[in-house]
Amino acid sequence: MGFSRRDFLKLGGLATAALSATSCSAVGRELAQRDLPESLGVPLQSGEAAADPVRRLLNRGGYGPRPGDLARAVEMGLEAYLEEQLNPEQIEDTAADLLVRNLTLYHMDPGQLTEQDRRDATAELFVATLSRALYSKRQLYEVMVEFWSDHFNIYLFKMRKVMPFLKILDDRDAIRPHALGRFRDLVTASVHSPAMLVYLDNVRNHKEAPNENYARELMELHTLGVHGGYTQQDVQEVARVLTGWTVRRRGPRRGETFLDEGQHDFGEKTILGRVFPAGRGVEEIEDLINLLVEHPSTATFIATKLVRRFVADEPPDALVERVAETYRSTDGDIKAMLRTIFLSEEFATAPPKLKRPYSFMISAIRALHGDVRGRGYRRLANWLRTLGQPLFQWGTPDGYPDEAAAWATNLLPRWNFCLALIGGGVNGVTLPLEELAQAGDATDTDSALDVFAQLILGEPLEAATKQLFSAYVGGSDISDAETRERIGEALAIMLASPAFQWA
Amino acid sequence: MSKQGRSNPVLPVGHCAEYEQLTRRAFLGSGLRSLAALALGETLVAYPAWMPRVAFAPPHVGPRGDTLVCIFLRGGADGLNMVIPHGDEGYYEHRSVLSIAPPDATQAEYRVLDLDGFFGLHPSLAPLQEIYAAGDLAPIHATGAPDESRSHFEAMALMERGASTSDYNGWLGRHLATLDTGNDSALRAIAIGDMLPASLTGAVSATALQSIAEHHLQAREEREGAIQSLLAALYEQGEDILAIAARQTLASIETLSQIGTENRPPRGRDYPEGDFGTAMRTVARLIDADVGVEVACVDLGGWDTHAAQGSGQGQMANLMDQLAQGLAAFYEDLQPLMDSLTVVVMSEFGRRVQENGALGTDHGHGNMMLVMGGGIRGGQVYARWPGLQPEQLVGPGDLAITTDYRDVLGEIIRKRLNNPQVDAVFPGYTVSEIGLAVERE
Known part of the structure; x- marks a missing residue:
């Protein structure tokens, strides 16, 4: 597709966009599903998967392999695959591009966007995020977008009348442009993000009575860390630097960040031992960012x-x-x-890392080449709530936890998601299990289990485990309806098994 | 006034070998009957396989005490506007907008509900007034943890772990590990929600539970058993955190399958709508069903009121309303069991005495706690009040702490939960009881 998003919007506003959108989205889905390889190679032998660094990179620096991805990456080798992923602009990504281009609100400028229905904004943000995680070939880039979205966490429903719009802008204009760039630019973009200024109350930070919220989290969570050497006094001084740094609420440029000079404290400040001379506005905010990112x-x-x-x-x-x-x-x-x-x-030689619920869910669908239609995105977003990691809905500014202890206790919803996914219980999400079995030349229960184990776990089952699954299925004739149903359940349990929870 | 709370050093940890052993890495293999066997219909032996063995000084063996319900107000609740020191002029001097009028301001729309002539309740906490009058509710004020960071995350970690922030190991976990009540229920410790609070992590496995009705495998009924058995077999091996949690989950499914899923009507008022009311109702149902709950944790979030906090009504008043309605419904619902129940309400820190320019309050220090139960000497406020005059405040203008929160919890642990090993629950700290609980019979 040779035109940019801007050109596309120029083509004629929303009506055209909505019309083309349907076909764009259909083409995107079609492309995303076309990549199923004709045969499924076996890159790894039983017992190798957990220790294989390339597979680890696909699972941690991505949302897990789709069929064929692991074989391709193993053949390229870790270093070459990593370099490819570090240059996302050079990776052809038409399917995901088309799925996102299909959206309308997601591409609007702030003034136009804030006049839309906020529920539509939320829905589009979810579709953009989920479809990219599921189908973008720029997997490491998408994982870094998630990483920074946690680092600069914003709760989607604080000030729920405006935040869905502002979070779209934050995602599109602050996080995504710099997710693989320089940290300094990322912090700068976040400081300019209306969503952040609203979320952490800087829009209410005035010179007569400063509000410390953003100042504290900017140092504690975004830059220095809680033991980074600042004091309560520094928090109060940073709050003074940020007084009047707010979001325009009216006029054609509403939704833009600006310094309201009437609310800014122009006095001298001292931060981390450095004097910020009196009489400055935006320049001292820039100095503050530099001081923090260079610390x-x-x-x-x-x-x-x-x-x-x-x-x-x-x-x-x-x-x-x-x-x-x-x-x-x-x-x-x-x-x-x-x-x-x-x-x-x-x-x-890294130890196992527990997948967080979002990675778990996306990787399950990717492993089995799942196809998500319109309403499927809504269903997946709802499942994420049950799983414990709904999109952009961690209330506090530290972002979703990144330690196994936080996630290990909520296993039952994972198991139930697997059963629902395989059993057709997640409306709008379908898995081409027949085609996968054929591509893997499955002839009986044992070979079918091996084909799916390669897709799900990265390797054929070990003998003892295989025996458990075979016994569960019972029959070996895969043309038998009941046997096929048992194999389906066995796949759900494979997705629910410990080996699939660890990345 | 003394500021003794602040003079407590940050807890030393790691000097105690026994405590060091109590990390999750120290779980020993159980070597006993596996849950796979359980799922296949064999009887349970004394220690179920999901229960990790902890290397620790021998636990105190004795009968269980009260069931403890621990409610954490996440975000730093503004205790000064909950249990209000209306007798301190400083309160009104610092809070010209957010303050609640004194009890005798008859023309004011919202007035403090007086408790003892000095402290009183916010009007949204009115349902607690009766419980206070019945002698079953005790507010504690100017209390908290010796946190100096004023960071939510540091303060919560310090308070919930009751010790160093570097170990994933909480005070409730240590309490359970040092008290052997012969209770091998998978629901001995529960949290309502999808995550365990830090207080419960570490020593003994606990179950996070979203709802009773949905706590089962969603498969066709005739397949459930077989699926459960295969999962049990796959998670049978391993002492890692996931394997332990999985066995715990399977055991809790088994336990909950024994009790009905329908809600009985509450014995008193209705639980309030919303997550908190639902959670309190779930806890009550589990306590009622006698499935072995000794500790239950419930969170109520949203207290980080930097802006538009509200006064008589508004954001924070709505939260207080949920809290009070939920506590009162629980109190009435479980009235027959109240002599063996203790409820604790706490938050990571209080908020700045001076309101800010956004009609909110910034992070502070000292706070209030609430304790409720039949074994509590309620009907009085426990406080060595440090005062709100500028020279009496600490840090950037915060309420001082004169009662360490561990003095409150430590007394409850010993007197109400029957665990004499309070030193092991709060390593490096010597608890000074303040006399708010009666010894359990």
Whole structure:
């Protein structure tokens, strides 16, 4: 598709967009489903999957492989696959592009957007997020968008009349443009994000009575970390720098961030020992961002969070230090930090990491080449609530937890999701199980179980486990309806098994 | 006035070998009957397989005490506008907009409901007034944890772990690990919701439960057993956090399948609509069904009122309304069992005494707690009041802490929960009881 989103919108407003949208979306779905390989190779043998670094990269630096992805990445090798993923603009991604281009509100400018129905805005944000996770080939990029969406968490329903609009802008204009860029630009974009200023009450931060909320979280959660060396006094001084930094509510430029000089405290401030001279406005906010992103604590804090996400709940100190060093030597280049992580010995030998519910859900659908139609997105969004990780709905500004202990206790909904997904109970989501069995040349129960185990677990079942599943299914004739039903249940249980919960 | 609460050092941790052993890495293999066997219809032996063995000083063996319901107000509830020191002029000096008029301001629309001439309740907490009058509710004020960060996450971690923030191991977990009541129910410790609070993590497995009715495998009835058995077999091995949680989940499904799913009508007033009311009703139902619940945790979030907090009505008043209605409904519903129930309400910190320019309040320090139950010496407010004059405040203008929150919990643990090993629950801290509970018979 040779035209940009801007050109597309120029083509003639909403009516045209809505018309073309249907076909665009259908083509996107068609393309997304076309990639099913004719035969399913066996890249890994029983017992290899859990330790294989390439598979680990697909599971952690992506939402798990679709059929054929693992074989392709194993053949490329870890380094080449990583480089490909680090340059998303060079990856052809028509299917996901078309699915998102289908949306209307998601592409509007702030003034136009805020006049729409906020429920539509929420629905489009969910479709954009889920369809990209499910079908984009820029998997690492999408995972980083999720990572930063947690880091700069915004609760979608605080100030629910405006936040769905503002979160679209945050997603589109703050997080996505910089998810693989420089951390400095990401922080700057977030400081300019109306959603953030509303979420953390900076729109109510006035010179006579400063509001500390954003100032505190900007240091504690976004840059320095809670032990980063700032004091309560610094929080109060940063709050003063941010007084009057707010969002325009009226006029053609409503929804834009600006400095309301009448509400800004122009006095002198001292932050982390540095004097901010009196008489300055926007310039001192820029200075503040520079001071925070260049602080050594920020390098360590960001490195720690990245290593926790991609390597281990308890981040190895040596790797954290190397990633922090990469941060310092590259001015916070996110790609460079990811290279340090994914090419490290620590990643190659990383312990299991529990998938969070979102990764679990997306990876289950991807593993079995699932097709999601319109209403399916709504169903998936609802399932995420039961699973414990509804999109953009973590209430507090720290983002969804990234440790197994937070997620391990809510297993029953995962099991039930698997049963519903395979049993056709998630309306709008279908799995081409027949085609997959054929592509894998399944002839009886045992070979069918192996085909699906490769897709779900990355390797054929080990003998003892296979025996459990075979016994569960009972018959071996896969033309028998009851046997096929049991195989379906067995697949659900494979998705529910411990091996699929760990990345 | 003394500011003793602030002089408590941050808890030293890691000096105690026994405590060190109590991390999740120290779980030993059980080697006993697996849950797979259970699912296949064999009888349960003394220790079910999901229950991790913890290497620890021998637990105190004894009969169980009260059932504890622990309610956490997430976000830092503004205790000064809940249990209101209307007798302190400083309250009105700092809060020209957010304050609630004193009890004798007869022309005011919203007035403090007086408790003892100095403290009183916010009008939205009116349902608690009767419980206070009945002697079953005790507010504690100027209490809290020795947090200096004023960060939600640090303060919650400190309070819920009751110790270092670096160990994923909470005070309730340690309480359960150091008290052997012979109760092997998978529902010995529960949290309503999809995550366990940090207070419950670590030592003994606990179950997170979204609802009783939905706590089962959603498969055709005739397939449920077989699916459950296969899952049990797959999760049979391993002492990792997931395997333990899975066995716990399977056991809890089994336990809950024994009780009916329909809700009986509450014995008193209705539970309020919303997640909190529903959660309190679920807890009541489980306690009533006698399925072995010893500790239940419920969260009520939304208290981070930096802006538009409201006064007599508004954002925070609505939350207080939910809280009070939920507590009162629970109190009436379980009235016959109240002598063996204790409910604790706490929050990670209080809020700044001075209201801010957005008609809200920023993060503060000291706060109130509420304790309710038949074994509580209620009908009085427990407070060594530090005062609200500028020189009496701490940090950027916050209420001082004169009663450590562990003094409140420690007394309940010993007197009401029958666990004498309070030192192991709060390592490195010596509890000074304040006399708010009576010894259990």
